[in-house]
Amino acid sequence: MTIINKDEIKDRVLTENTAQGILNHLRDLESNRARMQGRWIWELLQNARDASVGEDTHLVAFIELREGELVFQHNGRGFSADEVAHLIYHGSTKLEDENTIGQYGSGFLTTHLLSPEIDVAGHLSDGIPFSFRLKRENSSAKALSDSMDRAWEEFDASAEGVPDSFTTQFRYPVGTDSERAITEGIETLKRCAPLVMVFNRQFRRIAIKSPDESISFEVVERKPLPQEGLQIVTVGENQCDTQRERKYILSEGRRASVTVPVALTEDGPKCLSLDDVSRLFLGFPLIGTEDFSFPAVINSFRFTPTENRDGVYLGQSDDETNNTNQAVIAEACELHVKLIEFVTDSQWASVHLLVDIPPISEQTWLNVDWLQEQLTQLIEQIRETPAVLHGQESVAPKDAIFPVEGGDTGVDILWGLLDEVESFRGKLPIRAEAVGWRRAVKSWATVTACEGTSFGEAFDGGKLVSYIEEETRTSESQRGTLDALQDVLVEEVCAVEWLNRLCAFLKSEGLDQWIRKGQFILDQSGYLKRLSDLYRDMDIDDDLKDIGEKYLELNTRGYLRDNRLTSLAEEVGRGDRSDDEVARAIIDSLQDLCEKDTLSDDFAQASTRMLAWIVTKKQWNYLIGFPSFSVRPDDSSRHMLRLSPQDGDEADIPFAPVKAWPEELQEFAGLFPSDYIVADAFFDVIPNPDVWRALSERDYVRTDAIINSNVSPGAFLPDEPLPDGDHSTEDVVTMTNVVFLTKDRVGIMARVRDSQERARLFWRFLTEWLVVRDIEGLDSKKVTCVCGGTHRYYQANWLVPLVRNRWVPQGNDIRDYATAQSLAKLLQGSGWTPSSLRETSPIVKL
Ligand SMILES: [Zn+2]
Incomplete structure (x- = not known):
């Protein structure tokens, strides 16, 4: 039997498995290059962070782009031999402990999108320097596994090291195919580095150097605020020779922290708007959360990200990952409200930026309903918080008044109108922030999927019109009068001028339907009515209006729109009215009165003044059959007397008033029938004999016997x-x-x-x-x-x-x-x- 070297076989199989896993992962990365190519920078910084010692500010990370290579260095603690082995042999299988965020895990492989080769150099924990080349071509598992073994052997033998101040160095030979990856990574870093400094206390400095620029970020100060858990973090940004400071207010909790940029200006502290940065951070930005619906940046080291690190699972299932992530967001809401309370209490400007919530955008990792519910609660809390600055005091949004109509100009004009409403003054945001609050309130409407004006504090043109209608009709005695409107407005404002501005505003915002619908258009008798109930006054003579109103109960002015509402000049309303219509109405009314047994004093006044008007205006056509009157000397009773009888009988043309006769004839007046002599009252209003002579020449009256x-x-x-x-x-x-x-x-x-x-x-x-x-x-x-x-x-x-x-x-x-x-x-x-x-x-x- 052949003696089997079991350890050797096991090593080989494990290496091959690892190589296969890494190969698969590299191929995945390559096919997702467009989405993943900017990620390398965060993996390298994370690597540095994982090598930090405790929480104190000591870590320096340096990214240098030289001719043909990109070098990353940091000064974290040195490598253990285990870590080197992990770096070389680690594949797709995660092996990550609680406090390190994927050190040398699959994340690190994304740096191969810069280059298949990495020259690794550093110090071991005991200070001994080392270096080796890690080459990962994605050709085959066998080639990879051989290459890994070569790297491990090289590490064994190497002793090159890195420059004194650093402990770790990764060097990537780069060519033109990495250009986009490099640019994207560096640009994202420049945008997010200040926030990375805010959230990761370990970093003292992050520096970027390229042939074109040299830029570094450094924490200048962490200044605790009187409110526990809040601090101002100042990050210095040095670019070439210019230095600027960015400031953030940070609200820290147990599992989460939230921050927004702020500025300390000569006028005092103010909130700034968030740029296009990721809203969710796990120490580093989760690229892809730029449009997450939250009005601040949230960081949590308790987040579990999606595999692509472009979000965190929120409410998509009921597992622990989801629950923890959701709990973090809930805590972030509380921290944010705490932050808002502090800045409003301290009279900071532009608080509206902290309550302007971006719309919810759908994500695979997000349960939209859950987030909407969270944000609805947040909005309710915000509405209860005295966040609206006006003058020296602040009110809660729900007790405030926000103009929400039209564009920026519209909001400004509406602000001016609302500010002159007595009960609103003191509830409006300061004018300069009105537009910002309009955006904020609209954002609440979008997030909660309701109408902007369903928030009681939001006032658009229509709501203001309704308010005016209601408030001017609260008491029986002042039903819709100009006086009632004046009472609604602040004292020094002219109600008519205000109304005119309101109408102009409604027109300019295309809210003509409210001009037509609302019962707030001023007539000439001091009442507020509908536009459709009122005629347009085409320069009607005031004398005519007086005659109609004072003596004939024609309510002439009650049907006419007040001409001081110049913004409505183009509106016809019920129709046009000129002298002619009013004059005819007066004469008709006089005719009606003639039917009565006695001619009243009002009739006499109206008739005489009307005749005076006709004569002054030379409107002779109204004189045919004009109902004047005579006075019987025996009982002083009046009798109707038509001028220029319509049947044209010359014999019936009446005499002008006696005083208009030639003097020698006047003493014989008693001979003539008094019923045919126009009363002296007419001479009193037209005391010029020449006028009467002119009338007699036209056969309306006679002055000769x-x-x-x-x-x-x-x-x-x-x-x-x-x-x-x-x-x-x-x-x-x-x-x-x-x-x-x-x-x-x-x-x-x-x-x-x-x-x-x-x-x-x-x-x-x-x-x-x-x-x-x-x-x-x-x-x-x-x-x-x-x-x-x-x-x-x-x-x-x-x-x-x-x-x-x-x-x-x-x-x-x-x-x-x-x-x-x-x-x-x-x-x-x-x-x-x-x-x-x-x-x-x-x-x-x-
Ligand atoms: Zn004769």
Whole structure:
């Protein structure tokens, strides 16, 4: 029997198995190169961290990119022989203890994406230097296993060592195919190194050197804050000759810690936004968690990552790994709230950045429902925490007011509007942070999958409109008035101006539906109504509005939108209203009032002022049939009197007010029927006789008692007795008439018969006024008669009734024709005699 060397066989088989495992893993890596190629840097840093001694800040890691090679060095403790063996022979089987995070496990193999060869050098724990080459081509298991054996033999014999200050060195010969891996690894490191320093107390410095740049990160200070478990970590970043400091506030717990960047400015401390960094750290970033939904970076050494180290299992099953990971996140929420409480208590700026939660993105390792529940609780806690800074105090978000409409400008404008609402002032965030809080509140809505405005504190345009509607209608006495709105607003704000700004804001944000829907548009009588209930005022004269409102109960202004709402200028609303509609409504209303038995004082006011308006504006068309009034002298009652009668009967055109008559005629006013004289009240509002003359020229009123007309009179008054027979003319001749001389019942002839006094006045009118005014009427003119002859006639047609009527009262109800005797009797005692008749020659012809 052949003697079997059992140990040798076992070693060979184990080596071959390991080689096979490593080969498989290398092939996997190669096929996932794009995703894994940046990972090498974290494996190397982790290797350094695992070699650290305790927690004190002593570890220095140095990454140097030289021509054709990349060198990584650190100053951790030296290797044990076991560790060298693990490094060489370790394959895919994990062999990781509690405190080392996969040292030389499968993770380390990812560094082969830089190069299949690694020159390893270092010190053993007893200080003896060593070096060997680890070459891992992924050609075959046999080649690998031979190569591993060669490395082990080389280690045995080597004694090169590394530069004094370091204990470990990995050197990778690199070519162009590693360029992307190198760039990606170094860029991620530059982004995450400060956070790595924050979370891993072991590191004193991480330095990167390449032909292009030299950059190093160093912890400058860890300063505890008054609140236990909180500290500010300052990381210095030296790049070439420039130095800058990054600061982080760190909240540490038993299993987790959370941090966010901060800045100490001249105005005081403020929170900064997280860049595009991993949100979950297991000492080092878990690449792929950049969009994890959390408003801070969480680190935990208790996390169990996914195999690809791109996440941690959260709620995907009920095993211990999941439970621990979930517990860490829950603790992180508590730590974060503690952090928020501290910074708000200390009046830090931009706290909204700490509560702005990114949307939940789906991951294979994540139970979205579970995370949503966690975050909903976190949001509720945040809403209870006085995190909103305004002035010198802070309020909890749920007691605050956030403008959440539109873009940044929209938010700013809405802030201005809300700040002027009495009960909101003091609840708003400071103006500069309003946009940030809008983002935060919107993020809560996204995370909890609800409407942004379902949070009571979030105010958009619609909510503000509803609030105004409600608040201006709380008391019965002030139902939707401008005064009620003024009470809602802070004292120094003009409510109209505020409303105008609100409307402009709603329009600019495209919220026209609220302008249409809301009951908050100001009318001209001080009430808040719907846009659709109000007409657009096309520059209606205030006089018209006054007339309609004061005297006719037309509520004219109640239907008109207040023109001070200039932002609504383009809105039609119920329609357009101009002078014409209002003027017609006034006249219609006056017409209606005419139907009543007595014409009220309001009617009188409206009628006179309306006529004044028409005249001032020269709007003559409203005058046809205009309902003015006269006043009866006996009982002062008013009677409707239409100007320019619509049926066009010239005889019915009324007199202008007496005061507008020629002065010589005024004393005879009592002769004319008072029902046909426009009341003096009209002269009081239009005291210019020229205006009345102009109206009379247009035949709306008359100011003279004589009318000249060209007519075919038929019968005429001859200047001498004519022979028997039919005498009349078909000629068109000029005649003069005295108005209202013969009008039924109320004409002059009808009324002088009953009053000697009036008859005497009439006599004076005839002899002192009429004969002077119509001197020509008493001359005789030729006319062709139907009898075939020619006669002479008097042009003064008014002579006819004077001659043909018994109108001269003689006392005791006796009346006579106008004769020398009857007139003498009427006028006796007045100094008149028939001889004085002769002196006034023309009337002699009577
Ligand atoms: Zn004749």
